[in-house]
Amino acid sequence: MALHLPQAASLPFGSLTKMLPLNKTSSSVSAISKSFNATTSLKIQCKAPSVIVSDQSQQVSRRSGDFKPDVWHYDYIKSLDNNYKEHAYEEESRMLRAEVRVFLSDxxxxxxxxxxxxxxxxxxxxxxxxxxxxxxxxxxxxxxxxxxxxxxxxxxxxxxxxxxxxxxxxxxxxxxxxxxxxxxxxxxxxxxxxxxxxxxxxxxxxxxxxxxxxxxxxxxxxxxxxxxxxxxxxxxxxxxxxxxxxxxxxxxxxxxxxxxxxxxxxxxxNSNLLQLAKLDYNMLQAMYQEEVKSNIRWWERTGLEEKINFYRCRVVDNYLWGLGMKEEPHVEKLRRVIGNLCAIITLTDDMYDVHGTLDELELFTEAILSGKISVRHLGLRPDGTMVEKRQA
Known part of the structure; x- marks a missing residue:
């Protein structure tokens, strides 16, 4: 499988979906995860009009950011089933880490x-x-x-x-x-x-x-x-x-x-070091995929996608901000929180810069400052973690 490093400013679709091939001699690896080409048949998730539109109910002319559709197919990401979450890979990783420690000490x-x-x-x-x-x-x-x-x-x-x-x-x-x-x-x-x-x-x-x-x-x-x-x-x-x-x-x-x-x-x-690097990369990919799935589910639960159409739908991109800051397994919560908060910040930014009128934004600002609107209304606790809905 060919690998290509993307530029930081242009993160490709496969950056969160593809796995690295491990050596065929690996004892606990029976197959290589299949690489999907998800750039075809993408469902358009959000689209801003390219011209100024008129709100017929209020007779308000609104600007347009002319935002491009999101390149991430959320249904595809949610369908990913990564085998590298299995405990067998953790045992192989532990053994390889022990061998690398010997190499370090020598x-x-x-x-x-x-x-x-x-x-x-x-x-x-x-x-x-x-x-x-x-x-x-x-x-x-x-x-x-x-x-x-x-x-x-x-x-x-x-x-x-x-x-x-x-x-x-x-x-x-x-x-x-x-x-x-x-x-x-x-x-x-x-x-x-x-x-x-x-x-x-x-x-x-x-x-x-x-x-x-x-x-x-x-x-x-x-x-x-x-x-x-x-x-x-x-x-x-x-x-x-x-x-x-x-x-x-x-x-x-x-x-x-x-x-x-x-x-x-x-x-x-060093072959052990290389094998560990590939295995660890794939195991972290599995973890990141589960995290971004969680963020996508939260975004869909907010219902904003069906209610408004002036903003940038960038759930995965927002998650990557957190991943770029901290990639270690023990800071999973931080990455998810940053992704969710960036989604809210992006929405708010588009509301102020593109969609809202001065009168509307003054009322909106007052509602936020008075506490009438908070992140809890979007399914987030004050610390940015998601509030799970209770089953009826």
Whole structure:
């Protein structure tokens, strides 16, 4: 199954529906989930008129946002039945995690430790190994292995990972790579791996860190030159990926999908780590699908889709806001709450920006401020969780 990483601003239909193929030798995996092409025969769920319309009952002319129909077919999503919820996969995951922990404990070289931490993060597995990662970083940070060393890749990687995990690491770790004019040494442009690491590290800059601003400019030019001269190099795909959007700006789950395919082609790939990454990706997909189903059911229970037609129906898109913020299993409630609240915010935004008249919006605002209208009217508690309707 071909895998493609979407841009963060353009999330494809398959991002929440497709699974990764596991190795055929996997003991507990008997089949690969079928990939559906749900972009055909889509049911139009919402549509805003493209011209100003007249409300015949009140003789009010209303604007139109000309919103496009939702690309997500809700009936299709609700019909998804994902086998990766089964306990057999959890047992396989537990066994693979144990093997990866042995691999982590056997890795003692500081640079290899940093590269392994980076790999775990990009594969979407770091949440399983938080204590091991913290221990490695604490040891590397306290000993300061790479300061004043001529290894740009190691120094930049340590800098980026340390800052990501909250360590106070200054930019003077790059002093040994600066010339007398205060710029990066031009000879560094030949070290493509180092350039790529420095490029990614430069996006964790803080205010007034001009050396990292220079690093972004210097590495961007060097990496673009490298791509034009070496279209078939083993690092070209990683460089191209980084130049599209830096790692620090990417959504972790979409990065994991892309990097799993990239890691599979690497010569030093660890098979247990790869298998765990694929299995964990599929198990999380199953969890996300159940969460978004719940949000869709809540939206349909509100009845708003049948009552009004001026808003953007974007239930799945709104759920993805929460997924982009936190992807770990233990924050399921947060993702669902953010998705539901974003749906309400989108509706309210369209009401103010497109549909309502000034008089109507003043009354609506007063009703909200006085408590006559609240999220409870849409089936939400004050904390954003859903209120289940009682059975008659």
């Amino acid at each position: 890795t003692v070289n500081p640079l290899q430790q940093l590269e392994l931490i980076d790999t775990l993060q990009r594969l979407g597995l770091a949440y399983h190994f938080k204590s091991e990662i913290n221990k490695m970083l604490e040891n590397i940070y306290s000993v300061d292995k790479f300061k004043n060393k001529q290894n740009l890749h190691a120094t930049a990687l340590e800098f980026r990972l340390s800052r990501q995990h909250g360590y106070d690491i200054p930019t003077d770790v790059f002093d040994s790579f600066i010339n007398d004019e205060g710029d990066f040494q031009t000879s560094l442009s030949q070290d493509i791996k180092g350039m790529l690491s420095l490029y990614e590290a430069s996006f964790l800059l803080m205010e007034d860190e001009t050396i990292l601003e220079k690093a972004t400019d210097f590495t961007s030019k060097s990496l673009r030159d490298f791509m034009s001269r070496n279209p078939g190099h083993e690092l070209t795909s990683q460089v191209k990926h980084a130049m599209e959007v830096p790692l620090h700006w990417r959504l972790p789950r979409w990065e994991a999908r892309w990097f799993i395919s990239e890691y599979e082609r690497m010569p030093n790939m």
